[in-house]
Amino acid sequence: MDDHRHLRAGTASDGPYTLDIDPKTAGWGYSALRILELRPGGSHLLSAGDSEWIVLPLSGGCTVQSDGEVIELLGRESVFAGVTDFAYVPRDAHAQIASGAGGRFALAGAKCERRLPARYGPAPEVPVEHRGTGSCARRVNNFAAAGTFDCDRLIAVEVFTPGGNWSSYPPHKHDEHRPGEETRLEEIYYFEIDGDHGFGYQRVSPSRPGGTDLLAEVRSGDAVLVPDGWHGPSIAAPGHDMYYLxxxxxxxxxxxxxxxFHPDHTEGYR
Structure with missing residues (x-):
């Protein structure tokens, strides 16, 4: 089992982040994620470098100043409180992130080529999608899905799975470039679980000999790296709703x- 693909909460190196995943440490080329915690009145300077970034409130609100834009994010009480607004920070920019009341913020990033303008993503404009039925029902906030918000390479969505349900099902993959059928994408799953002592499970199974093979018990603040392979299901323990970014x-x-989709697990699903 590829246990090194499961990053537990608080395993970041010394610095401002409780979780810090960049392409170099992940062993791939593009996807990045940082979890930033700010105390009341705290601030942080994000240097974008060769990546584009989205500042996504997980709890609390903040102000993002970048490229001459001042973006006020109302945020939310927690990831389970509903859709949030967000800010886009372009590559080669600096962004000052400040929070009067404090909070936690996901910085989702991707190495890119184009430099797009800094801008605001309003919560009411986030498309909300309901997928699956019964024990596979879940809700998806497509705040930066392809076709919903303009980025160069970054794709990011939030998924909410009720306690006892499965999501990321049927297992699926996107580790090959097959025009019109499949795109090659590196993926990070970042989890939060509602309620004390809550947990869930994440499965990644090989799509080729020697591919990623992981079954992880995940808790709030954990992340799973998916460089390849069939990923899913993501399983929420009964009584504990699951969020993942x-x-x-x-x-x-x-x-x-x-x-x-995995051909062995689609029969009868839809």
């Missing part, structure tokens, strides 16, 4: 999310 990027010529 998906961050994806890859080398394809188009920013698109095309997936292939």
């Amino acid at each position: 998906n961050v994806m990027a890859g080398p394809g010529p188009e920013r698109e999310w095309r997936i292939c």
Whole structure:
């Protein structure tokens, strides 16, 4: 089992982040995620470098100043409180992130080529999608899905799975470039679980000999790296709703999310 693909909460090196995943440490080329915690009155300077970033409130609100823009994010009480607004920070920029009341913020990033303008993503404009039925029902906030918000390479969505339900099902993959059928995307799953002592499970199974093979018990603040393989299901323990943030990027010529479902697990699902 590839246990090194499961990053537990608080395992970041010394610095301002409780979780810090960049392409170099992940062993891939594009996707990044940092979890930033700010005390009341705290601030942090984000240097974008060769990546584009989205500042996404997990709890609390903040002000993001970048490229001459001042973006006020109302945020939310927690990830389970509903859709949030967000800010886009372009590559080669600096962004000052400040929070009067404090909070936690996901910085989702991807190495990119184009430099797009800094801008605000309003919560009412986030498309909300309901997928699956019965024990596979879940809700997806497509705040930076391909086709919903303009980025160069970054794709990011939030998924909410009720306690006892399965999501990321049927298992699917996107580790090959097959025009019109599948796009190659590196993916990060970042988890939060509602309620004390809550947990869930994440499965990644090989799509090729020697591929990623992982079954992880995940808790709030954990992340799972998916460089390849069939990923899913993501399973929420009964009584504990599960949230995960998906961050994806890859080398394809188009920013698109095309997936292939596992042929052994689609019969009768839909």
